[in-house]
Amino acid sequence: HPALAVSRAALLPPPGGPGDAAGQELPVESRPFASYGSALHIALPQAPRAGQLLTLLIDYEAGEGPGVCWLSPEQTAGKQKPYMYTQGQAVLNRSFFPCFDTPSVKFTYSATVKVPEGFTAVMSAMTWEKQKDNTFVFKMSQPIPSYLIALVVGDIVSADVGPRSRVWAEPCLIEAAKKEYDGVIEEFLVVGEKLFGPYVWGRYDILFMPPSFPFGGMENPCLTFVTPCLLAGDRSLVDVIIHEISHSWFGNLVTNATWGEFWLNEGFTMYAQRRISTEVYGLPYTCLEAATGRALLRQHMDATGEEHPLNKLRVVIEPGFCLFLGVNPDDTYNETPYEKGYCFVSYLAHLVGNQNKFDAFLQAYVNRFKFQSITADDTLGFFLEYFPELKEKGVDSIPGFEFDRWLNTPGWPPYLPDLSPGQQLMRPADELAELWAADGLNMEAIEAVDITGWRTYQLVYFLDQVLQKSPLPEGNVKRLSKMYPKISKAQNAELQLRWCQIVLKNNMEAEYSKVKDFLHSQGKQKYTLPLYRAMWGGSEATRALAMETFSATAPQLHVNVQNYVKKILGLGGAE
Secondary structure: OOOOEEEEEEEEOOOOOOOOOOOEEEOEEEEEEEOOEEEEEEOOOOOOOOOOOOEEEEEEEOOOOOOEEEEOHHHOOOOOOOEEEEOOOOOOHHHOOOOOOOOOOEEEEEEEEEOOOOOEEEEOOOEEEEEOOOEEEEEEEEEEEHHHOOEEEEOOEEEEEEOOEEEEEOHHHHHHHHHHHOOHHHHHHHHHHHHHOOOOOOOOEEEEOOOOOOOOEEOOOOEEEEOHHHOOOOOOOOOHHHHHHHOOOEOOOEEEOOHHHOHHHHHHHHHHHHHHHHHHHOHHHHHHHHHHHHHHHHHHHHHHOOOOHHHOOOOOOOHHHHHHHOOOHHHHOOHHHHHHHHHHHHHHHHHHOOHHHHHHHHHHHHHHHOOEEEOHHHHHHHHHHHOHHHHHHOHHHOOOOOHHHHHHOOOOOOOOOOOHHHHHHHHHHHHHHHHHHOOOOOHHHHHOOOOOOOOHHHHHHHHHHHHHHOOOOOOHHHHHHHHOHHHHOOOOHHHHHHHHHHHHHOOOHHHHHHHHHHHHHOOOHHHHHHHHHHHHOOOHHHHHHHHHHHHHHHHHOOHHHHHHHHHHOOOOOOO
16 A cells, blocks of 8 residues: 555565574565555565465555544544554555455464553454553464454453353443443354354454444454444344454355455455344344345345446456456445345255255354365355255256346345344334324324334334435424424434434424434444435525534544535535
């Protein structure tokens, strides 16, 4: 990456062998590769033998690149000290250290990190040891791809929440983190192991990032990074962590060899997440969650057009092509690999026709390809090899459902799993939304519906229906707000987002302060951009609210999110 300055490379003598400890200096040059990085060429003195171990020393300086994020104190929860973190996925770790920055290469790593007094360093590693002079030593003894190496340095502390899990957070958040996650991670891990085989990473720790962290979570092995928005105070969002835990098998252990087949990471992880959720929370609730996922896929495909080339499971990404079309792997991130990928894995399960048999296949699949990087052809070849009777029937070429069509044709999934068990939770939410959208409110019918037992996704589904029917008749939203403080005063970010959208769509000026407070409290991209779009698409008053809120909160947002918001507000932000 241009932000990484290499000053010197040397070939070191074999460990314990003769030779100059400083090594033999080697010529280094950078050659063009793609828009998002170049190729570092190091010339060896002579051609190495096959299997020969080479020890190469590279002196370099990094820190300015897109993979390394420096936060000022005001971008943290504590507001006292600065903070830094790295984010490697998809191709950003090349700006953090010289590496083969492709998911097709896996390696072990170790690191020694010296930080100033009053700061702690943590990494995605299996062992963590503090030495003198505030120096930390890390080792990852399982091979992983470059994008899963991650470092955080900040004023952070930890608390145990299970036999192999602790939470890390800034001191002001640690009590909330411990309370929210005590005992729950182990339950999910045990179910995951039962379904997919042993958990090989030793620890499973969670690091609550500062509020400006733009993502929901990043599955760095041994140490998942998550948004502090998951600290709802009532455990209502803990199931988000199931997705990151599922990556321990799908993504981190069995990895897509190219970013063009990202669905091998995310489609399988969505399937695994929903298998764990079904075991823990039951089928109706899981179907309801999957229905919200399907709605996001629908929104995405409506926005881009179904025929958009990114709406297929196999996206062409290679350096020459990238320069030509400007397709950076980071720009291929969207709902398709997640939800269309989930539909394809569900279709494979449907072909098998027996959940226990398909679960056994997933375990065999993980066992067969663990610590490897694979292609869709490897996955589908193994599926047909594992089920010879399906191979004989030619299931890979059933008209309209051909494996090739799944991979290479953009558009809506040819097969959708049956989510009807979720109807028992959707129906009451649909009916209640109808009642609230009526001209004269039937308070007797409304009061007869008890929502105290509704879990997050049922409330989310209800609010999505209310939002679709908005603006509601005059006064209805005010009554709704009063009737359900559980919703209008929620600390749960998924509910807060929808409530803010309803407030804006219904021009409820009395509650505009809630929108402002929510945008001041966090900087997650998925929550921030929809609210700015809603404000900018609304009245003069909401446009003014958008400008005022952005000028106050811009310094605490991630630079990418700042640019996206500028673009929405017509302030000349970047693409």
